[in-house]
Amino acid sequence: MTDAPEIIDNRAANRFEVHLGGETAFAEYRLEEGAIVFPHTVVPPAFEGKGVGGALVKHGLAYARERHLKVKPTCSFFAGYISxxxxxxxxxxxxxRSKLGIEN
Structure with a gap:
């Protein structure tokens, strides 16, 4: 992908999605009081090496920042990216914070 992927907020499924050639990459989310949990991210092989996973994380984090939500990255992909x-x-x-090695 030469351009940034189009990311869709599929609110019915609680996930941010990117579609390509009949496949879907996604980052699940769950909203809580003052927070957003990112429990699972899936990037099919067709998307690998195209920056889709990183784009999903950045989109999710921008979503959190815009809404003043704290992030709970239970997904290892999100946690690794944030670290x-x-x-x-x-x-x-x-x-x-301590799980990610972030000082208070």
Missing amino acids: KHPEYHDLVHPDF
Whole structure:
């Protein structure tokens, strides 16, 4: 993909999605009081190496920031991405900061 993928908020399924060639990559989310949980991300082989996984994470984190939600990254993909990108550390819910190695 040369352009940024189009990400759809499928509210009925509680997930952000990218569609390509009949396949769907997605990041599930669950809204809580003042927080958003990201429990699972799926990127099919057809999407690998195209930046789709990273785009889904960035979209989810932008969604959280815009709505002043703290992020609970129970998905290892989200947790790993956030750990490597300090610009998102402020979004992490206090209960998850030590798990990600983020100082308070």
